Amino acid sequence: MAGTKEIRTKIASVRSTQKITKAMQMVATSKMRRAQDRMRLARPYADKMRTVIGHLSAANPDYRHPFMVTRAAKSIGIIVISTDRGLCGGLNANLFKSTLHLMREWQQQGAEVNLCLIGSKGLGFFRRLGLPILANVTHLGDRPHVKDLIGTVKVMLDAYREGRIDRLFLVNAHFVNTMTQQPSVEQLLPVEPVGTADLAEHWDYIYEPSAAGILDGVLMRYIESQVYRGAVENVASEMAARMVAMKAASDNAGKLINELQLIYNKARQAAITKELAEIVGGAAAV
């Protein structure tokens, strides 16, 4: 009978784990939906920004903002957006793998790599590499705000302006759908020339105070909005990945419980049979 009690406690512990994973799965599902909404809400702003930049650069073809000039790449900056918490499958591992790939590619060309880390998982991973980390921010929560990112992005923009980095990349988990999240690498700086599709509707603005000043403000906000979008998308990806991982964990726990239940029943049956045999044997002896 000693075995059955152990099995019963084991079943109870697996069951309580399953309860936790199930709860986490449901929480992740609802958070994912909200993160997806925020992703959608961020789109019009970025689109409008892009149009304004397109108009501006079409109207002033001779003026080139430093953010639009491509320099020889002696040194690059990478903004890596990772999650703050684990238990989300291979999301961060895949992200770091493609970041390392990007880093190696540029290092082979003789460029130095500077990092900007958003999220504590990335901090824990890249700290060990001994590369310069220019800025970092963690614990943005499930609802990242633009205001929490401004400082971090500004460090990288300043570094670019001062010529300490010649390229700026953004790495984050791209939300394809609930089942698939892929690491995405995007070049933020220099800003690639924006397509001027609506040249037919071309006019020039009155600028107050000056085209250069406005372009500076617009480009800065544009980069910030890109990083914000990356952060929100990363949250959606994190939640989706966690949802899938927790679903798998709950399913596995269910399977484990079934197996344990079977073993428990067998052990119980064996004990009963043994007891009966003993009683019958005892009765026969009398």
Next chain:
Amino acid sequence: MANTIDVDVVSAEGEIFSGPALMVFVPASEGDIGIAPRHAPLLTLLKAGEVRIQTPDGGEHLIFVGGGVLEIQPRKVTVLADTALRARDIDEAAALAAKQRAEEALKDKVDKISQAEALAELTRAAAQLKLIEKLRKLKG
């Protein structure tokens, strides 16, 4: 509908207002401006303040913006609003905080990180207070 103009107020975190308006007032960096339909195309930066939109049904919308960009196209006004209060010193403090965090993180001292974070929080709060005071002075 010749006497209305389409207005879009969007921020990075969502759309705030979208619809026709009779008149829009915005706090541009060079001074407040009122925009009537058929305003000349204009591009300018905004400072913190109120965007006032008069709708055709006689209503009025007040939206607070922390700054941003204003674009006037021949038939359309777009306000790209900042969700955060921003001024040079606040941005600077935030940047400094981000740098500090990175330096502290590299040193791998947990208590130091929280200390730096607290310090950064303090500088940020102080900067924000300064801005609020400035805004109040500007208004009053």
